[in-house]
Amino acid sequence: SQQGEEDPQALSIQEGENATMNCSYKTSINNLQWYRQNSGRGLVHLILIRSNEREKHSGRLRVTLDTSKKSSSLLITASRAADTASYFCATVHTSGTYKYIFGTGTRLKVLA
């Protein structure tokens, strides 16, 4: 079964607006990562946040993690048409097995 569930499943916004997508997971994690997938391509790693971190930034990306609620959010500020893609969260358990479990993804469409 999926560890992470992204919300919403699909999101459509205008260029320049901010896009927020959320990820909920089920068990204690070691860290959480966000990936982007452009249509027909492989996934690209965006950002990693460790379980002892609450917020992390990378360029126009801001990720938060709330381990008490078992949830994370990805904020893309000042979105561009090139941000149109699917976004996935991935978690690795604290059990020590180094394999990530991916969520079902949020499809983001940024309209020019």
Next chain:
Amino acid sequence: NAGVTQTPKFRVLKTGQSMTLLCAQDMNHEYMYWYRQDPGMGLRLIHYSVGEGTTAKGEVPDGYNVSRLKKQNFLLGLESAAPSQTSVYFCASSRRWSGYGYTFGSGTRLTVV
């Protein structure tokens, strides 16, 4: 940098045929993974390897076999293809520690008719 290379990129198989998907990485990564991606299902882990000569089952291993004879290569085999194995297959690799992200290949689109 080539990163992770998957071959072939597309393939159509008849039910019952066999095939091997090849994944090659040039980053000296210890860990390698095979995922399948289906609409609405996200990515599901088929098998993975934490080093040369080792393999382990993921979430959906049935109907697949893997081998990691060389550190840079991870092969995924379908012995007797079924329509349910129609999917996009992604290979990924990573360093030993889980704190690094995966590097993904561009995928293999497999159709079983």
